[in-house]
Amino acid sequence: MRNIxxxxxxxxxxxxxxxxxxxWWFETGWVNANPDGVFxxxxxxxxxxxxxxxxxxxxxxxVQLYLINGLDDxxxxxxxxGLFQHGTNQMDGPEMVTxxxxxxxxxxxxxxxxxxxxxxxxxxxxxxxxxxxxxRGVFIIEDDDFPYEYxxxxxxxxxxxxxDFSDDLHxxxxxxxxxxxxxxxxxxxxxxxxxxxxxxxxxxxxxxxRIINMGRFVSQYLWMEDHEFTIVEVDGIYVEKNTTDLLxxxxxxxxxxLITTKDTADRNYAMMNRVDIDMLDVIPDELELNxxxxxxxxxxxxxxxPYLLDSIDDFFDDFYLKPLSNTTLFDDADYTITVDVQMDxxxxxxxxxxxxxxxYTAPKVPTLMSVLSSGDQASNELVYGTNTNSFVLQxxxxxDIVLNNLDTGKHPFHLHGHVFQLxxxxxxxxDDEDPVAFNSSDHAEWPEYPMLRDTVYVNPQSYIVMRFxxxxxxxxxxxxxxxxxxxxxLAILLIEDPEGIQxxxxxxxxxxxxxxxxxxxxxxxxxxxxxxxxxxxLTGEHVQFKRLPTGFTARGIVxxxxxxxAGVLGMVAIAYYGMNEITDLEERVARDLDVDLDDDDVEIxxxxxxxxxxxxxxxxx
Ligand SMILES: *[C@@H]1O[C@H](CO)[C@@H](O)[C@H](O)[C@H]1NC(C)=O
Ligand SMILES: *[C@@H]1O[C@H](CO)[C@@H](O)[C@H](O)[C@H]1NC(C)=O
Ligand SMILES: *[C@@H]1O[C@H](CO)[C@@H](O)[C@H](O)[C@H]1NC(C)=O
Ligand SMILES: *[C@@H]1O[C@H](CO)[C@@H](O)[C@H](O)[C@H]1NC(C)=O
Ligand SMILES: *[C@@H]1O[C@H](CO)[C@@H](O)[C@H](O)[C@H]1NC(C)=O
Ligand SMILES: *[C@@H]1O[C@H](CO)[C@@H](O)[C@H](O)[C@H]1NC(C)=O
Ligand SMILES: *[C@@H]1O[C@H](CO)[C@@H](O)[C@H](O)[C@H]1NC(C)=O
Ligand SMILES: *[C@@H]1O[C@H](CO)[C@@H](O)[C@H](O)[C@H]1NC(C)=O
Ligand SMILES: *[C@@H]1O[C@H](CO)[C@@H](O)[C@H](O)[C@H]1NC(C)=O
Ligand SMILES: *[C@@H]1O[C@H](CO)[C@@H](O)[C@H](O)[C@H]1NC(C)=O
Ligand SMILES: *[C@@H]1O[C@H](CO)[C@@H](O)[C@H](O)[C@H]1NC(C)=O
Ligand SMILES: [Cu+2]
Numbered sequence: 001m002r003n004i005x006x007x008x009x010x011x012x013x014x015x016x017x018x019x020x021x022x023x024w025w026f027e028t029g030w031v032n033a034n035p036d037g038v039f040x041x042x043x044x045x046x047x048x049x050x051x052x053x054x055x056x057x058x059x060x061x062x063v064q065l066y067l068i069n070g071l072d073d074x075x076x077x078x079x080x081x082g083l084f085q086h087g088t089n090q091m092d093g094p095e096m097v098t099x100x101x102x103x104x105x106x107x108x109x110x111x112x113x114x115x116x117x118x119x120x121x122x123x124x125x126x127x128x129x130x131x132x133x134x135x136r137g138v139f140i141i142e143d144d145d146f147p148y149e150y151x152x153x154x155x156x157x158x159x160x161x162x163x164d165f166s167d168d169l170h171x172x173x174x175x176x177x178x179x180x181x182x183x184x185x186x187x188x189x190x191x192x193x194x195x196x197x198x199x200x201x202x203x204x205x206x207x208x209x210r211i212i213n214m215g216r217f218v219s220q221y222l223w224m225e226d227h228e229f230t231i232v233e234v235d236g237i238y239v240e241k242n243t244t245d246l247l248x249x250x251x252x253x254x255x256x257x258l259i260t261t262k263d264t265a266d267r268n269y270a271m272m273n274r275v276d277i278d279m280l281d282v283i284p285d286e287l288e289l290n291x292x293x294x295x296x297x298x299x300x301x302x303x304x305x306p307y308l309l310d311s312i313d314d315f316f317d318d319f320y321l322k323p324l325s326n327t328t329l330f331d332d333a334d335y336t337i338t339v340d341v342q343m344d345x346x347x348x349x350x351x352x353x354x355x356x357x358x359x360y361t362a363p364k365v366p367t368l369m370s371v372l373s374s375g376d377q378a379s380n381e382l383v384y385g386t387n388t389n390s391f392v393l394q395x396x397x398x399x400d401i402v403l404n405n406l407d408t409g410k411h412p413f414h415l416h417g418h419v420f421q422l423x424x425x426x427x428x429x430x431d432d433e434d435p436v437a438f439n440s441s442d443h444a445e446w447p448e449y450p451m452l453r454d455t456v457y458v459n460p461q462s463y464i465v466m467r468f469x470x471x472x473x474x475x476x477x478x479x480x481x482x483x484x485x486x487x488x489x490l491a492i493l494l495i496e497d498p499e500g501i502q503x504x505x506x507x508x509x510x511x512x513x514x515x516x517x518x519x520x521x522x523x524x525x526x527x528x529x530x531x532x533x534x535x536x537x538l539t540g541e542h543v544q545f546k547r548l549p550t551g552f553t554a555r556g557i558v559x560x561x562x563x564x565x566a567g568v569l570g571m572v573a574i575a576y577y578g579m580n581e582i583t584d585l586e587e588r589v590a591r592d593l594d595v596d597l598d599d600d601d602v603e604i605x606x607x608x609x610x611x612x613x614x615x616x617x618x619x620x621x
Contacts, residue, residue, distance in 0.1 A: 019060040019113075027068035028076055028135065036188035036195050039163045043134030044071070044125070051193040052123075052137030054155060059118050059141055065110040067102065075101035075520065078110060079126040080139055081252060082119075082236050082454045084417055087506040088112040089368055089474030090513055092416055093126040096362040097477050097493060100517035100524070101127060109512050118143035119236030120210040120254040122157075128487055129166030132216040140210065141236070147324060148232050148241070150208040150258055158213040158220045158249060158273060159193060160186035173484055176349030182281040183217060183484045189273055189291045197293040203265045208232075211247070211255045216483035219250040219276040219412065219457070221315060224295060225269040225307035229257040231321065235453035237419060238324040244316035246309070248276070250412035252455045252481040265297040270307035278460075279410060319425050321451045329450055330421060330467050333400035337391055338438075339492060341405045341458075341480075346545035352488045353480070359489030359544045360479075361387035363528035368475045369509065369517075370535075371498050373525040377535045378498035385528025387543045389492035393470045395500055401466045401478065404437040405458045411485065413464070414455040417476035417496070420468040421450035428459035435461035455481060473500035473507070489544070 031045035043050040057063060069076045079093030091112045095101040102108045121139040124131035138155055162169060162184060169184045191197040201207065210233075213220060223246045230243045233256025247255055271293040277283055292306040339355045346352055352359040363370070363385045374383045384390035393399055401420075405411060408431050423446045429436050443465075450467070458464045479491035501507050509517075509524055517524045526532040529541035 018058075019062065020058065021062040021064060022055070022057055023064045023066075024055070025066045025068065027070040029070040031134075033134070035161050035190055035193055039187070041163060041165075044130060045134060046137075050134050052135070054138040054140065055123065056140045056142060057114055059114060059116065059143060062113045063110065066107050067110060068107045069102045069104050072104050074130070075103055075127055076130065076135070077102055077108075077126045078123055079416075080110075080112075080121060080123045081414075082117075082121040082254075082419075083112070083114065083139075084117060084472055085112055085474065086115055086472055087504060089417075089476075089501065089507055090509060092474070092476075094416070094477050095127050096366050096522075098368045098475055099366055099513065100520050100522040102516055103520040106516055106519050107512075108516055109510070111510075114141050117141055117236055118146075119233050119238075120212055120256055121236060122212050122214055122252075122254070124214065129170050129216070129483055131214070132162060132166045132169075132483055136214045138210070138212060138214075146208075147238055148208070148258060149206065151205040153208045153210070154199070155192075156199070156209050156211045157190075157192055158211065158215060158222065159190040160215045160218050160220075160275070161188045161190050163187045170487060174350055174487060179345055179349055179351055180281070181343055181351030181353075181484075181488065183279075183482070185280060185282060185284060185287060186218060186275070188288060189218075189220065189275055191271070191273055191291060191293050195291060195293075197271075198296050199271065199294065200296050201261050203261050203297060204263050206258055206260045209257050209259055211249060211257060213249045213251050213253055215251040216481075217251060218279050219248060219410070221274040221276065221312050222247045222249060222272070223307075223309060224259070224271045225304060227259055227261070227269060227295065229255070229259060229316075231316070232256050232258055234318060234321060234451070235419060235455060237452045239321040239451075240324055242316070242321060246312065246315045248315035250410075250455060250457045250481070252412060252414050253453070262297065267301050268297055268304045269295040270304040271295050272307055274312065276410070318453070318456070319422060319447075319451055322449045323452050326449060327421075327452065328448055329423065329446055330398045330469060332398065333467060334397040335393065336400040336402060337492075338402040338404070339389075340437075341403060341407055341411065341490065343407050343488070345548060347548050348545045350545070352544065353485050353490035355389050355490065355492050358387055358389050360389055360491035360493075361385075361489065361542045361544050363388055363542060364530040364540075365523050365526045365528065367493055367495070367528070368501070369524045370527050371475060371495060371501050372507070372509065373532065374498075374527065374535045375502075378495075378502060380536065381495075382538070383527045383535045384493065384495065385538060385541045387541070388528060390495055391492065392495045392498060395470055395473070395497040397470045399468055399470060399494075402438045402440075402463065403458055403466070404435065404463045405461060406435045408460050410457050410460055411480045411482060411490070412455055412457045413478065414481045415466070415468070415476060415478045415494075417472045417474055417494075418468045419452040419454050420466040421452055422456050422464060423447065423450050423467050424463075424465040425456070426459065426462040426464070429461035431461075433461070436463065438463045438465060470496050473497040473504065475501075 026046040030042035031050040033043045034040040077095045085092045092098045118141045125135040273291040342354045476494045527535045529538045
């Protein structure tokens, strides 16, 4: 008995000693690069280089990452995608949710441990659009007890690239001249932050490939000529092996796959990636939809030809993956959050995204700081404002999120601070039919061992049901990972166990963090309106634009668009959306808005309310 406890003590000491602290200092700044090989532009790098470094840690290690904002006119922040940040919510990254934005010249210390997680993750700026300008990198938590055999590990990132700066794309996107909310079209797809990527392999080997989509918009298909993928990990969760030859990967998702190479090295093979064209509003002729990359066995052999498939409909459905941990379906939900997703125009003519008619509008005080400063009122959702879509969750509850997608697009949803069980995903519903909503008294049979991950897609006009346990005190964002849609306000906040947050020493705002808030001019106390006296008084809070007046038809916006496109913007706007003909645009806008162009009874939107676009800045005066 005594020997056993000595042994236990010994091993726990060993694990304490072997837990390492990784201290990194990184300074953001612009770096010229030419990722797609056809256009050089500045990208956001670290310490003068881009792409950003791959960060590697081991389970249990501590990370101390000092982020110096070297950009001279932009705030920044850093999110470690998929990490639970248990007890360190303020290190999660999203600005105005868990932290104050880091202004130019300031340094923020991200200080946390990786505790019980292993697998493939990534890090990226959580300041509007910035990661699309390059501020993204791979984060790996190595596991000494990896459950499968392999010879070598390799990283494979997917991305899409834009020649224009995010801020410029954002301004045109969140504009009344883009009333249908057509997303900017990527310039090119990337693999490993480049094109025509060569992966050098050896025959007779098994590679463990960590595939990570670090894009901000489009899902990608990935397939390899005559090589199969055996899926063993999704979003940091080990799963029972399942083999496929075609993967579908939304932005922010990760797949860990085993690939066994051929037994001879006499030829090379193609590795193909393809954009999900259903997500694009227009497909410009010059956009290369299929990327060809190379699996190189033999330097002297010819490069492979593109390898095409007859159909890409038969991609692997992640719903059926089974976690290796055998985690069973959690108990019935104690609390259900039902949210409807919709895109629509507000009174300024701009197209926004809504959860239950609310477009997320950032509060004046980061929500975590409202929790910490609101004392015994922290459980009152009103404290967090009327436009943040905040839900307070009770410790240890099982929670379902029922998400009904009334929109005709697919959306990849990400929950911070958790992996969740995906317990139902309904098939897509065609545009010419009505959206189908979840019906609790008439639903599919739920799996015994549901798949677990941190990012899933919902099909067009369809729904998903997700389940998780309230076991991680903090303010966790749940949002569409399409950066454009997040800019449009497609987010809710889950405030888990507010008392648990308040009473934890490690959750208190660090001095460094307070200093950052002071420098950027954001209060670290108060409700959503920065009121520190009466936490239920929301006077002056940020709210979304007013809705279009009743009886107003979207026709007015169409009219406005045409008069303006014909005038000021002219061909610029048209070329920008990859449209060649005004009539083409006219039809598209009309179809998207579901209006009849022959009807010339036209109303004009109030042009006076055109300033301060954007979900992060939208204010109603
Ligand atoms: C990055 O630059 C900072 C100063 O700007 C320096 O302190 C740090 O050591 C550099 N980090 C690396 C990894 O080179
Ligand atoms: C990839 O190939 C295309 C031609 O297909 C070329 O224009 C481009 O520069 C190449 N990109 C890189 C990064 O090598
Ligand atoms: C940085 O954030 C602060 C606080 O939200 C804001 O006032 C300021 O305009 C931001 N700076 C930039 C350059 O966006
Ligand atoms: C990081 O956090 C740990 C735990 O709170 C603390 O002991 C350590 O001093 C912090 N690191 C720095 C550099 O402040
Ligand atoms: C992708 O890039 C990383 C980092 O440069 C490299 O280690 C890896 O081998 C590349 N992967 C492939 C599949 O080419
Ligand atoms: C691969 O393994 C097979 C069977 O063990 C063997 O016959 C072959 O020579 C190996 N190929 C190479 C290139 O080593
Ligand atoms: C791209 O790949 C898809 C699937 O393999 C194929 O159907 C399509 O014809 C390809 N397009 C081009 C232009 O090669
Ligand atoms: C593998 O995937 C298929 C469907 O793609 C599913 O039917 C099967 O249950 C899965 N098996 C495991 C062990 O994940
Ligand atoms: C999960 O169940 C399988 C049998 O289905 C068993 O072989 C395996 O050991 C179990 N794993 C764990 C972690 O319990
Ligand atoms: C959203 O607004 C519509 C129309 O005003 C209304 O019918 C619907 O009930 C609202 N939905 C929610 C969840 O509040
Ligand atoms: C939900 O399903 C039940 C049982 O099939 C049915 O009676 C009810 O009408 C459905 N509700 C809706 C809103 O479709
Ligand atoms: Cu979306």
